[in-house]
Amino acid sequence: MKPAITYELIHECKQTGARRGVIHTPHGDIQTPIFMPVGTQATVKAMTPEELKEEVKAQIILSNTYHLYLRPGEKIVKEAGGLHEFMRWDRPILTDCGGFQVFSLSDLRKISEEGVEFKSHLDGSRHFFSPEKVMQIEEDLGADIIMSFDECVGYPATYEYTKNSMERTTRWAKRCKEAHKTTEKQALFGIVQGGMFKDLREQSAKDLVELDFPGYAVGGLSVGEPKDMMCDVLAFTTQFLPKDKPRYLMGVGSPDYLLEAVLRGIDMCDCVLPTRIARNGTATTSQGKVVVRNATYERDFSSLDPNCDCYTCKNYTRAYIHHLIKAKEILGARLLTLHNLRFLTRLMEQVRKEIENDNLLTFVKKFYQEYYQEDWKQ
Amino acid sequence: MKPAITYELIHECKQTGARRGVIHTPHGDIQTPIFMPVGTQATVKAMTPEELKEEVKAQIILSNTYHLYLRPGEKIVKEAGGLHEFMRWDRPILTDCGGFQVFSLSDLRKISEEGVEFKSHLDGSRHFFSPEKVMQIEEDLGADIIMSFDECVGYPATYEYTKNSMERTTRWAKRCKEAHKTTEKQALFGIVQGGMFKDLREQSAKDLVELDFPGYAVGGLSVGEPKDMMCDVLAFTTQFLPKDKPRYLMGVGSPDYLLEAVLRGIDMCDCVLPTRIARNGTATTSQGKVVVRNATYERDFSSLDPNCDCYTCKNYTRAYIHHLIKAKEILGARLLTLHNLRFLTRLMEQVRKEIENDNLLTFVKKFYQEYYQEDWKQ
Numbered sequence: 001m002k003p004a005i006t007y008e009l010i011h012e013c014k015q016t017g018a019r020r021g022v023i024h025t026p027h028g029d030i031q032t033p034i035f036m037p038v039g040t041q042a043t044v045k046a047m048t049p050e051e052l053k054e055e056v057k058a059q060i061i062l063s064n065t066y067h068l069y070l071r072p073g074e075k076i077v078k079e080a081g082g083l084h085e086f087m088r089w090d091r092p093i094l095t096d097c098g099g100f101q102v103f104s105l106s107d108l109r110k111i112s113e114e115g116v117e118f119k120s121h122l123d124g125s126r127h128f129f130s131p132e133k134v135m136q137i138e139e140d141l142g143a144d145i146i147m148s149f150d151e152c153v154g155y156p157a158t159y160e161y162t163k164n165s166m167e168r169t170t171r172w173a174k175r176c177k178e179a180h181k182t183t184e185k186q187a188l189f190g191i192v193q194g195g196m197f198k199d200l201r202e203q204s205a206k207d208l209v210e211l212d213f214p215g216y217a218v219g220g221l222s223v224g225e226p227k228d229m230m231c232d233v234l235a236f237t238t239q240f241l242p243k244d245k246p247r248y249l250m251g252v253g254s255p256d257y258l259l260e261a262v263l264r265g266i267d268m269c270d271c272v273l274p275t276r277i278a279r280n281g282t283a284t285t286s287q288g289k290v291v292v293r294n295a296t297y298e299r300d301f302s303s304l305d306p307n308c309d310c311y312t313c314k315n316y317t318r319a320y321i322h323h324l325i326k327a328k329e330i331l332g333a334r335l336l337t338l339h340n341l342r343f344l345t346r347l348m349e350q351v352r353k354e355i356e357n358d359n360l361l362t363f364v365k366k367f368y369q370e371y372y373q374e375d376w377k378q
Numbered sequence: 379m380k381p382a383i384t385y386e387l388i389h390e391c392k393q394t395g396a397r398r399g400v401i402h403t404p405h406g407d408i409q410t411p412i413f414m415p416v417g418t419q420a421t422v423k424a425m426t427p428e429e430l431k432e433e434v435k436a437q438i439i440l441s442n443t444y445h446l447y448l449r450p451g452e453k454i455v456k457e458a459g460g461l462h463e464f465m466r467w468d469r470p471i472l473t474d475c476g477g478f479q480v481f482s483l484s485d486l487r488k489i490s491e492e493g494v495e496f497k498s499h500l501d502g503s504r505h506f507f508s509p510e511k512v513m514q515i516e517e518d519l520g521a522d523i524i525m526s527f528d529e530c531v532g533y534p535a536t537y538e539y540t541k542n543s544m545e546r547t548t549r550w551a552k553r554c555k556e557a558h559k560t561t562e563k564q565a566l567f568g569i570v571q572g573g574m575f576k577d578l579r580e581q582s583a584k585d586l587v588e589l590d591f592p593g594y595a596v597g598g599l600s601v602g603e604p605k606d607m608m609c610d611v612l613a614f615t616t617q618f619l620p621k622d623k624p625r626y627l628m629g630v631g632s633p634d635y636l637l638e639a640v641l642r643g644i645d646m647c648d649c650v651l652p653t654r655i656a657r658n659g660t661a662t663t664s665q666g667k668v669v670v671r672n673a674t675y676e677r678d679f680s681s682l683d684p685n686c687d688c689y690t691c692k693n694y695t696r697a698y699i700h701h702l703i704k705a706k707e708i709l710g711a712r713l714l715t716l717h718n719l720r721f722l723t724r725l726m727e728q729v730r731k732e733i734e735n736d737n738l739l740t741f742v743k744k745f746y747q748e749y750y751q752e753d754w755k756q
Contacts, residue, residue, distance in 0.1 A: 042701065046708040072676065072701040080679055080697060088693055298450065301458055315466055319458060323420065323450040330424040330708055 003214050004187040005145065007246045007267075014358035018262045018351075023246050025092040025144040026185055027084065030059045032246065032267040033351055035258060035344040036094060038275065040064045041071070042087045045275050046330070046337045049089045055311050056341040057349075060091060060144075062270045065137055066098035069127075070120050074140040082142030094270070095143040097134050097176075097191075099150045100219075100251070111151070113168065131175035139182050147217060148176035150191040152250075155225040162195035169193045170207045177211055187214040189248060195220055196229055198236050205240035216241050217248040218266070222257060231260050238265040255284060255347055256372055259364050262351055274344055278336035281325035284343045288371060290318070292336070297322040304335075310342040311335075381592050382565040383523065385624045385645075392736040396640045396729075401624050403470040403522040404563055405462065408437045410624065410645040411729055413636060413722040414472060416653065418442045419449070420465045423653050424708070424715045427467045433689050434719040435727075438469060438522075440648045443515055444476035447505075448498050452518040460520030472648070473521040475512050475554075475569075477528045478597075478629070489529070491546065509553035517560050525595060526554035528569040530628075533602040540573035547571045548585045555589055565592040567626060573598055574607055576614050583618035594619050595626040596644070600635060609638050616643040633662060633725055634750055637742050640729055652722055656714035659703035662721045666749060668696070670714070675700040682713075688720040689713075 004026060011020040023030040037044045037052065039061045044052055052058040063083060068074060080086035083093055102109055102118045109118035115130030131149040138146040150169040153162050173190045180188045190208035194200030208216060218237055221230050234249065241247050246268060249261045253271020261269055274284065281293025285305035290297070292304065300318040312321070312335040324332030354363040382404060389398040401408040415422045415430065417439045422430055430436040441461060446452060458464035461471055480487055480496045487496035493508030509527040516524040528547040531540050551568045558566045568586035572578030586594060596615055599608050612627065619625050624646060627639045631649020639647055652662065659671025663683035668675070670682065678696040690699070690713040702710030732741040 041705045041707055042698075043707050043709045046712075048709065048712070071705055072697070076677060076697065076701075079677060080695065086695075086698055086701075088698075299454060299457060317458065317464075319450070319454065320420075320464055320466075323454075323464075327419045327421075327449055329419055329421050330711060331421045331426065333708060334424075334426070334712075 002184060004183060004185055005214055005246075007215070007244060009243060011356055013355040013360045015361040016263050016355075017265060018355045018360050019247075019265055019267055020352055020355040021246070021267060023092075023267070025060075025187075027090060027092045027144055028059075030092055031352060033262045033348055033355075034059055034268050035253065035348050036060050036062045036268060036270040037341050038062045038064075038270055038272045039087070039089075040272070041067050042077070042083060044337075044341075045279065046334045047341070049087070051311075051338060052089070052341075053091070055338055057345050058091070058341065060094060060268075061089060062094045062096065063141070063143065064098070064101065065095050065134065065141065065147075066101035068095075068141060069098065069137050070122055074137045078140040078142070084142065092145065093143040094145040094248075094268075095138050095141050095147065096250070097138070097147040097149045098129055099147075099191075100152045102129055103151055113171075115149075131172040132179040135176050135179040135181075135188075139180070139186065143186060145187050145189060145215065146180075147189050148173040148191060148213075150193060150219055152220050152223065153193060153195050155196065155223045157195050159197055159200075162193075162197055163200055166193040166195070166200050166204050170204060173208055173213075174211060177213070189213055189215040189217050191217040191219040191250070192237055192241075193220045194237075196225055196233055198233065201233060201237045202240055205237055209240065209242060213245070215246040215248065217250050219250045221249065222252050227257075227260070230257075231264065234261065234266070235264040241265075253344065255344070256368070258344065258347065259351070259367060262355075263360065263364065274340035275337050278340045279333045281332070281336065283336055284340050286343075286371070292318055292321050293325045294322075304339055305343070308339060308343065308346070310339050312339040380562060382561060382563055383592055383624075385593070385622060387621060389734055391733040391738045393739040394641050394733075395643060396733045396738050397643055397645055398730055398733040399624070399645060401470075401645070403438075403565075405468060405470045405522055406437075408470055409730060411640045411726055411733075412437055412646050413631065413726050414438050414440045414646060414648040415719050416440045416442075416648055416650045417465070417467075418650070419445050420455070420461060422715075422719075423657070424712045425719070427465070429689075429716060430467070430719075431469070433716055435723050436469070436719065438472060438646075439467060440472045440474065441519070441521065442476070442479065443473050443512065443519065444479035446473075446519060447476065447515050448500055452515045456518040456520070462520065470523065471521040472523040472626075473516050473519050473525065474628070475516070475525040475527045476507055477525075477569075478530045480507055481529055491549075493527070509550040510557040513554050513557040513559075513566075517558070517564065521564065523565050523567060523593065524558075525567050526551040526569060526591075528571060528597055530598050530601065531571060531573050533574065535573050537575055537578075540571075540575055541578055544571040544573070544578050544582050548582060551586055551591075552589055555591070567591055567593040567595050569595040569597040569628070570615055570619075571598045572615075574603055574611055576611065579611060579615045580618055583615055587618065587620060591623070593624040593626065595628050597628045599627065600630050605635075605638070608635075609642065612639065612644070613642045619643075631722065633722070634746070636722065636725065637729070637745060640733075641738065641742065652718035653715050656718045657711045659700075659710070659714065661714055662718050664721075664749070670696055670699050671703045672700075682717055683721070686717060686721065686724070688717050690717040
């Protein structure tokens with residue numbers, strides 16, 4: 001049986017081992033490593049599909065099962081012809097499994113072996129997610145890549161809690177695989193958990209690889225732990241993942257974390273960071289972070305990022321964007337969102353070239369020397 | 379001395395007397411009658427200049443002196459090279475005089491012969507607008523058409539209050555004309571006031587025509603009076619305005635009011651209505667008003683307006699736009715704003731053709747029979 005997606009490893013960087021590849025999907029090829037913009041509610045906030053394709057040059061976007069299940073409801077998306085049709089995006093889509101959102105509801109949810117009972121953050125109504133239910137929702141949504149139902153354990157967590165949770169996540173992954181019917185159209189990824197404990201990470205990875213998924217995610221990282229620890233656990237984990245399958249690090253989107261992920265063999269990343277900070281008035285630029293909402297940019301008639309090729313940077317001044325953000329104008333959010341996303345896709349274009357040229361380590365060192373700011377994440 | 383703008387009357391509709399013309403401005407020609415989208419804070423909410431030109435096909439936009447004076451401040455706009463440069467709009471711009479906003483502040487303002495003292499709605503700081511001050515601000519902003527400082531009297535108002543206010547508005551118009559220096563780049567319009575009293579309207583119009591402005595606005599209508607009264611006063615007023623100058627009815631933007639205005643010899647209209655109702659989830663369509671945020675559109679997979687040529691109608695379903703509006707997504711506001719503006723510019727394109735064909739009355743009758751809804755304004 002033909003799998004929904006396949007991964008082709010083109011080159012490994014001789015300096016770092018970072019992977020340059022292609023993921024073949026029902027909606028086209030994805031050049032990796034890749035950053036995936038997040039379209040939580042069937043829209044990448046403030047963007048049209050045309051802008052994502054022509055300006056951002058996004059190859060794949062992510063959308064959220066939890067949010068779409070609650071609103072508009074997966075049945076309406078299915079009636080519309082699936083998520084691609086509904087939101088008019090004809091390139092690949094990945095849906096998460098809702099686990100992260102459901103478990104984030106803290107006092108609004110109750111976990112059992114069967115699944116998770118939770119209350120909607122919208123209206124307090126009661127719902128139940130099991131691995132089987134999540135598969136039904138993700139199949140109705142119709143993304144190219146779908147995620148198995150997992151628990152994302154926070155930091156810090158005890159060994160015992162993490163072990164029990166990881167083992168249940170593996171059992172749920174097995175149930176997802178058994179429930180998943182549309183294997184020729186949608187590729188189901190397993191999610192490696194295990195917190196900051198290496199033996200648990202190893203166990204999780206090996207058990208999931210045994211189940212033979214078409215791709216693997218690393219979950220439960222960048223959840224508050226120190227950066228060194230994230231890098232260490234990630235590097236340790238990826239060694240157990242097969243070379244012929246794509247690897248996705250969930251929820252990472254600052255420039256430095258993206259680079260660290262790629263250095264450790266990751267192919268795909270996603271994060272709401274670039275779109276969220278845009279709406280707050282912050283830009284990521286080749287000159288570092290620019291908090292354009294600050295008064296210092298009131299009379300700055302230069303472009304946001306002189307080295308950027310995006311619509312925003314080619315056309316507008318910092319002073320104008322500053323004004324739009326201060327005045328809470330939608331165009332301000334649009335211009336910054338477009339730029340921040342393009343900044344990351346350009347970074348990844350560069351990263352792909354550096355891997356091909358066996359030069360990624362040199363590039364990353366230069367990045368830290370010339371660019372990196374401690375307070376990047378806000 | 380060459381005036382900043384000139385008006386060319388091309389044709390008068392034999393059925394109605396409605397005017398088909400061209401206004402020549404420093405930033406290009408405007409085919410009239412015309413609807414002008416409002417860009418209150420140096421941006422037509424949610425739109426880029428490219429969208430306004432290519433999709434909406436807007437020929438001129440309006441911006442607000444009061445808002446730009448307070449934020450970012452007219453001096454910053456001037457430093458940017460003027461409003462056209464600041465917001466990257468290379469077609470004509472009209473700025474109002476701030477009178478409407480300042481007088482709307484009710485208990486925050488104090489009127490004298492010299493001008494109006496008011497408190498900012500943003501931070502409560504004190505400011506003073508005189509005719510001379512308003513001219514300085516509008517000259518710094520650099521629009522092609524600027525308005526003289528007036529008081530817009532509400533409805534109802536006493537004869538005495540309206541008379542005193544109208545006479546002061548005329549004195550202020552004279553002071554504006556004397557203070558206005560950039561006459562070759564910017565055309566200053568006088569604003570006819572006089573409330574619902576015909577003798578005051580006649581007096582106001584005649585006094586302003588005596589002052590010989592390059593264009594005239596009719597203010598103080600559509601301020602709460604019955605529609606019949608608006609139509610009656612408007613028709614009475616326009617007879618006193620010269621045929622070789624453009625006529626602008628301020629603050630009118632519902633389809634039926636636009637038609638009524640054109641029937642009575644008006645060339646230009648503006649209103650925030652189409653952009654404001656868009657953000658609330660309402661569309662104006664060839665099938666009447668569509669409150670797309672209502673649950674009835676949850677599963678409506680047809681286009682917003684099957685007869686519309688805009689990006690929104692060519693690409694998206696009502697169900698998707700409904701979802702975006704319910705989820706408070708920026709894209710929802712974008713799609714509806716674009717459509718609502720295009721709906722009015724298309725209506726005016728049609729109106730221009732009907733005038734040329736001496737058929738406007740027939741068209742308007744058909745409009746009321748097939749289309750009009752009492753509750754249009756919301």
